[in-house]
Amino acid sequence: MSNSLFTLKKALSVFGAEDAPANLPPFSKGADNRTLKSWTTHDLPLVGEKVGFLPKLNSPIAAAVFVTKGGVLKSSLTLNIARMAALHGIRTCVVGLDMQGDVSTSLGEALDEESSLEEALVQVNAVKGLAQLYTGEATLDDVLKPTDLPTLFYIPETPELVALDQSLINRNRREYWLKEHVISHLKREFDLVLLDCSPNWNRLITNALVACDVLISPLECKINNFRNLTTFRALIKEFSVEMQASFKHLFVPTRLSPARKLSQEIREWYQTNLPNCSATAVRESIQGEESIALRLSIPEYAPNSSAADELRTLLKEVWATFKAAQPSRSTSTRISSQISGADECHSVSAI
Ligand SMILES: Nc1ncnc2c1ncn2[C@@H]1O[C@H](COP(=O)(O)OP(=O)(O)O)[C@@H](O)[C@H]1O
Numbered sequence: 001m002s003n004s005l006f007t008l009k010k011a012l013s014v015f016g017a018e019d020a021p022a023n024l025p026p027f028s029k030g031a032d033n034r035t036l037k038s039w040t041t042h043d044l045p046l047v048g049e050k051v052g053f054l055p056k057l058n059s060p061i062a063a064a065v066f067v068t069k070g071g072v073l074k075s076s077l078t079l080n081i082a083r084m085a086a087l088h089g090i091r092t093c094v095v096g097l098d099m100q101g102d103v104s105t106s107l108g109e110a111l112d113e114e115s116s117l118e119e120a121l122v123q124v125n126a127v128k129g130l131a132q133l134y135t136g137e138a139t140l141d142d143v144l145k146p147t148d149l150p151t152l153f154y155i156p157e158t159p160e161l162v163a164l165d166q167s168l169i170n171r172n173r174r175e176y177w178l179k180e181h182v183i184s185h186l187k188r189e190f191d192l193v194l195l196d197c198s199p200n201w202n203r204l205i206t207n208a209l210v211a212c213d214v215l216i217s218p219l220e221c222k223i224n225n226f227r228n229l230t231t232f233r234a235l236i237k238e239f240s241v242e243m244q245a246s247f248k249h250l251f252v253p254t255r256l257s258p259a260r261k262l263s264q265e266i267r268e269w270y271q272t273n274l275p276n277c278s279a280t281a282v283r284e285s286i287q288g289e290e291s292i293a294l295r296l297s298i299p300e301y302a303p304n305s306s307a308a309d310e311l312r313t314l315l316k317e318v319w320a321t322f323k324a325a326q327p328s329r330s331t332s333t334r335i336s337s338q339i340s341g342a343d344e345c346h347s348v349s350a351i
């Protein structure tokens with residue numbers, strides 16, 4: 001976990017802010033209780049609340065990050081959204097649904113490399129997640145883990161998610177377990193719940209799609225993604241009709257190589273042909289890769305880079321989708337794609 005210091009200049013650059021308002025929080029205190037000339041990572045959300053660009057959400061949002069392809073930046077995007085939301089003082093929880101363990105790696109405490117195998121196994125075996133919640137071996141409080149940001153928590157994925165997935169087969173209302181037993185509770189404590197999904201469409205993923213208000217699908221700007229996209233859209237359409245799901249769907253182009261013609265053309269194709277594709281893409285970048293390795297968002301790691309600028313712009317688009325998914329004051333009537341005929345489901349407000 002990071003333990004960085006942020007001067008006023010650096011703190012402003014993380015949020016892409018130029019001017020400091022008058023009412024900023026006092027600088028953090030050091031170990032000797034002397035005031036530092038900067039804020040610690042822990043105190044940065046207090047600054048983000050004042051100078052940030054992401055508005056608070058009026059009601060809690062659950063967003064699943066899912067597409068049926070690996071390595072397309074699902075977990076990286078989840079981490080970037082989660083950390084930047086939390087840095088704005090937005091209480092955020094990431095739920096790990098991929099047995100690969102990306103959430104635990106990027107948000108959890110690193111194992112002490114000096115520990116013995118026996119000590120390491122004790123530490124690893126003590127980790128509890130959704131599978132233990134399902135069997136009653138753990139409560140929601142037991143499985144919620146803190147991070148270096150006071151506004152960011154996570155539920156780690158564990159290998160037993162495979163068993164949980166199997167157990168769901170024989171359950172009544174098996175598609176609703178996550179929504180009814182996890183997400184609805186988390187929504188009372190958090191403003192934003194992010195579900196980091198695996199690329200394999202299993203029962204846990206069906207649960208995530210039923211539970212989410214927004215679905216974010218990263219699409220690589222690469223040719224071999226095309227075929228996968230066609231199948232994925234058809235599956236989502238079928239699912240939405242069958243389950244009467246009403247999430248907002250946002251596609252996000254990723255791994256864009258701006259200097260490559262083909263990559264640019266693919267990105268343009270997405271934006272022209274997908275009605276709900278973000279205008280901003282996540283570029284293939286060394287800052288993107290390095291920030292993930294250091295468990296940071298791109299704007300924290302390289303605040304003045306083009307990659308950070310684009311990430312901030314993308315987040316504004318993601319927030320517009322979150323806003324659109326929130327219930328409006330007027331009567332909200334949800335219709336499924338069966339009626340709208342669209343390949344994505346939308347909630348429609350009756351005026
Ligand atoms: N902007 C980026 N440009 C290039 N590589 C990146 C970027 N962001 C992340 N990566 C690298 O890509 C790897 C795979 O991304 P990941 O988010 O784990 O994919 P997924 O969750 O879809 O399988 C990450 O581990 C990281 O090393």
Ligand SMILES: [Mg+2]
Nearest residue numbers: 074075098102
């Ligand atoms: Mg992943």
